[in-house]
Amino acid sequence: MQALPIDKLRDEFDGALASGHVVVEAPTGSGKSTRLPLWCAEQGPVLMVEPRRMAARSLARHVAELRGCDLGEEVGYAVRFDARHGKDTRIVFVTPGVALRWLAAHGLDRFSSVVLDEFHERRWDTDLLAAQLKGAGRHRLVVTSATVAGQRLARYLGGMRLEAEGRTHPVDIAYNGEPSLPSTKNLEQRVANAVRRMLQETAEGDILVFLPGRGEIRAAEQALSGTDMEVIPLHAGVDTAIQDRALRTADHRRVILATNVAETSLTLPGVRVVVDSGLERRTHHRGGRTVLGLQAISQAAADQRAGRAGRLGPGRCLRLWAREARLEDYTPPEVAREELDDLLLAAAASGTPVTELEFPDPLPEHALERAWQRLRVMDAIDEAGYLTDHGRRLFPLPLDPLFAHLITAMPDADTRAAMTDLAAALSTDRPLLRPMRREEERQALLEWAPEPCDATTRIRLVRGDPPRAVPANRGALAEARRMADQIRQALDLPERNPDFPLPRESLLEAALAAAPELAYVRRAKRRSALGNGQAEIQPAEESRFPEEAEAALVFDQHSIPGKGTTRTLNLGTCMAPVSLETLARRDLGVVEHDDPAWDGETVTVTARRVYAERTIASESVEAEGPALRAALADLILSGKLLEGAGDRLREEIEAWNLYVALDFGEGEPLPEPREWLVERLQSLGVEQGSDLELVEVRDLEPRGIPEWERARFDRHYPRRLNLEGIDTVVHYEARRKRVTVEKVGGARTTVPRRTELPAWQGWKVQYRDGSRLVPVS
Template sequence: MDEQPIDTLRPEFEAVTGHVGGEAPTGSGKSTRLPLWCADAGRTLVVEPRRIAARSLARHVAGLAGTEPGHGIGWAVRFDSRYRDDSAAIFTTPGVALRWLAADGLAGFATVILDEFHERRWDTDLLLALLRHHGRHRLVVTSATLAGAALADYLDAARLRAEGRQHPVETTYSGEPELPTTRGLADRVAAAVRRDLERTDDRGDRLVFLPGRGEIRAAAEALGDLAAEVIELHAGIDNATQDRALTAADRPRVILATNVAETSLTLPGVTSVIDAGLERRTHHRGGRSVLGLHAISQAAADQRAGRAGRLRPGRCLRLWSRSARLEAHTPPEVAREELDDLLLAAAAAGVPARDLAFPDPLPTHAVERAETRLTAMAALDEAGHLTDHGRRLFPLPLDPLFAHLITAMPDPATTAAMADLAAALTAGPNLLGPLKGEEQRQTLLDWAPEPDDAATLIRLVRADPPRPVPLRKSTVNEARRLADDIRAALDLPRRTEDPPPLAALLQAAVSAVPELGFVRRLKRRQALGNGTEEVVVAEESRLPDEAEAAVVFDQHAVPGKGTNETVNRATCASPVEPATLAAAGVGGTEVADPDWDGERITVTERRTLAGRTLASEAVEPTGPALREAAAKLVLAGRLFAGTGEAVSEAIEAWNLYLHLEWGEGEPAPEPAAWLANRLAELGVESGEDLALIEAGDLAFQGVPSWQRERFDEHYPRRLGLEGAEARVHYDLRRRRIRVEKTAGRRRTIPARGELPAWPGWRIEYQDGSRVVDIA
């Protein structure tokens, strides 16, 4: 076994009986040595952030231990598990570890290693908080870039540090653009790779860091005539391709990778790194965790550059300017994501998230939003504990939103269809490749005639499209495996090629999660809104231009025009009628246009969303809506004629009476509010109740009758002037009186002596649009 830099720490490590916080750079051997050392003292679970790393490390460590992979050393990741009950060490991912923790508290393990903790995923943060809370296991937490003092304090752990085996890396910058960007990225990558391969003295591999599968495919196409082998490396790639990338070759290769290649993976032949400086990561958006494109942190940039110096001195070309300012570290996921998954997983493990101490405190606003959503979907009770419904949701390897949608479907057919859709959206952003040419587009249209993204995805999970429609087979296979797992967990029938019951699925989906309902903007037709957020229909979406409403199941954030601006693209949208959203209770209601036909009151009830009317109908209101409508009709003189005017004048007189300290009492509200309250006092709940009251029941008793005549002489609401009738308005706050001419042919301004005394008031006269002061 080759000696590794971390080997010098073994005596010190074995002398520590408690928790350990280990800091060691990539290449020090921490991911391969520590599992073997811990396994010597008891069965060990090793948690790696990614499936690729868990599987590849397990195979490598099994070789070091001289055991068959899957026997003494095994792995357990989604869709691929090889271990035995007596395996000394099992490599797994945080999701699997959390499910095992919820099932039996990880009773079969003495030690749990959380490797690459510096990536600060929400699930590793939660695992650490839960394991610390329970106190049943020895914890070993390793990090390549994170300062360990705070972590050691949090765990009350011994802090061990090892040096790496790192050769010098020469870092250069492309100079343009200023910041990392996708603009012209494929061509810039291709040019950089070709220049680097011209170095005949370097027979090593070139590792290119790109933000996602789409950029990897574009770069691969731009390098299509390259003599060197081009390998794509990302989470969705098949095992055979992964193994090829992780095995040394005898000629230079170009490995196009996402950030899965930043840490644990051993890429043995890399001597040159070309870094686009971008990654896809989640962030808060409208109460959801949305995947967006971001510049990497400086710590991630340094980590990527270090991959070039594992074998010998290497090179790193950064495709941005040296003067660009990157954030020091990537914020932890708990600080930038919605926390529904975390709260659900914590409750499944028996501890509400609020009762746990995390390495970094959870944002209060995100916890409250997640609690509200999970309580609304009946996954958590008011105390934060798991309900029976939540217990059914948790084992599904899905976002809680999709898990909830599956369980909210009304029958097995829609449940199965929703399971297929959720599997497709979880497996990857696209199951289809880009459509090129009319033949591909027409073939897809003939096979999947619905102009609907959800229907297309469900069809793709259930069957292959005919040629020449391009299919991303590895992503489709993962979606089908996941769909089969969900179906098996819920005792649903096996997949068939039957068309999905889409109308029922969409109705149930927006009834369960109303915020999935969006309406088209009237002026910007590419944009849709739901009252709290806006999305733009993605270019690849099949949503027709004429659709006025849609159910948006998935969205993706991309950079906008500004430095910090992002645009959310609707990548999976299904057209629906606005009335469908209204029937599901989406949006809010407003009542307008009260009417009285002599026998009954009706109003127009509108259900609206994002400023648009989804549906409207004339209804007979009851309760508060009836009383509000009746009050408006009274004030308009259409119900109990004369009563509205009398109430308005009496309320105005009373409030003026109090303001001038002629008496004591409580000010009255606006006439409409007073009338609605009075109708409530009279017990009016329906049209039949309204028929039992009389106009006198609505009289406002304000200024005492024995003072009313005298008060009205001093402060009238109406005046008779020579040649004119006028209405008097009192502005109490400004102590201003406006005399408004309402009738008559008078053209002159009244003299001061024609008006009441009104001491201390500023007086104005209004005739039409002309307003003048009266001295």
């Protein structure tokens, strides 16, 4: 075999592995992903955990070739919907999700060592595997990293740290100068210009272009359509045959348009030039959910990308941002920027609640608490953090916990099958439909799936093929159908059938009951936006959500940059319209009472059910309990009930509070008149309208200033003054010994003289007339 830089560590590694856990800190290209599993296999079967399916498959194939065996015999792999290994396979490459499910099922008993490759990507699932395996004692744990501080990681594991040299050549890095920060503005054209420039300035090697996602890759493909170069898209959703083309050496120059899947996990043998957009799609918290947003990469990621150009010899890297732009040093770990539902559920499934685990970085308390509450509401975990029977049904499903919960919450086989198909459609790496640009495409979809509902459209796509005019993504459809079939089989549901009932209304009613946070309503003044009280979305361009609909269940969304540098725009990509009445039937939101009325016999109020600041239902009802007391307070204070009682109450509270503030008497200030009235009516036992007959006006008068002192107090400290040509109210600031006489009526324009006012000895006096404030001397 060809010598690799990591070969120098062989003896040290064997000794370290025999004694405990090992951290191998080695740059990309050193050979760690191919040599370590071979070395570990000499001490027993090894599980090689790769962060991405593409890497797991390609590395398994490469290591099998190095061993001279057929793939699936001594060396194999297992990823979602694709596995080639047997009970005697010595080296199995898997994704973290598969490793967690195997850990929950049988504790990984047959493996003597577990390698967590590319740990610097800091996924939540590899963090969890490290936390679960580091103290178990049954496995030797090997953690590889290209950028994370190895010494800190070795201390965490209680193991040995080894360092390997890389096999990299100098890379000349240039910047295009505009824009100052990585940006999507005119990105496809800037990429095309950069590729053409590199073709002119370099003589050999493939050009690797880093882009944030499939949409940007498609746009760049179109912008490069006029070149003679072979252009290969590389992301998790492309067909295996296309992936293989990118991973093999060619006898001609190529342009590979890749997501960050090509940063560290894959070996692209012909690359000598890198063009870096500086962008990635990264998960983050938003409104209690994990959403995918477009962001600038970290400096560590930029260095990793540039290093791809120096594998074969001196290389070039052109960064599409300004040299002076400041990037964050490292990408925050997923546990710091994602919701933790999956992590909590996976930990519970393995028999160790997160409260008993030590993680490489502490879990954020706010996200941990939200996840704990959500899983408790789902009845997935018990109070101690262990799986419930319902949780055991959720975890084996290869789905986000929310979708697994929705499936198991459906009331019957028809709705369970429909939710299974919808969940499968939303769990693929690619959308089921390509963008529809021609009117005949949209019309064909409308005739085939007439409901203006993204959810039912996706269910129909999973169940049967649309007309040829509809631009379906055949690879994504195949993946969704495989997943749907797997879940249907696990849940003993009927096989897929395009003629199977599609109970849309009962499906959405059950989904709303199981996950009410999925409900969004249109904003009252901005119809382009919908909210659920925690987050706001806009329908995505590809959504079929109709303009006239007022509410939706939003099953899927993603984020894109909005206006400004820190804002993001959330787009609803799978929206199912529902009526406001449906939301009200499920008792969403809170009931508010207003518009009190008194007809001489009955107090009525308007009961409004408010969800996300939008009234979704209202009716006039006879007031009772707290609503009655609040209505009575408003009616009394407005003079519509017990005439004069409201004015007297205001005067008594105002006088008493000034009396106390001036230290003329002992006692506590009284609350505002409305609050005092509500409390007083409650203490009088007012619960129903008929109780009002037992209430007398004197019952609504607070105990205030003693009668023998009241007249003198009012004379010295009046709250209202009628002067010549002016009506005023008087405001007292006792602490500052300041009086403000405010004009509220009258034709007089001159300032009152001091002799017209009470003595107010020792007080500073000022007069306010509109915006004018002047001292009174």
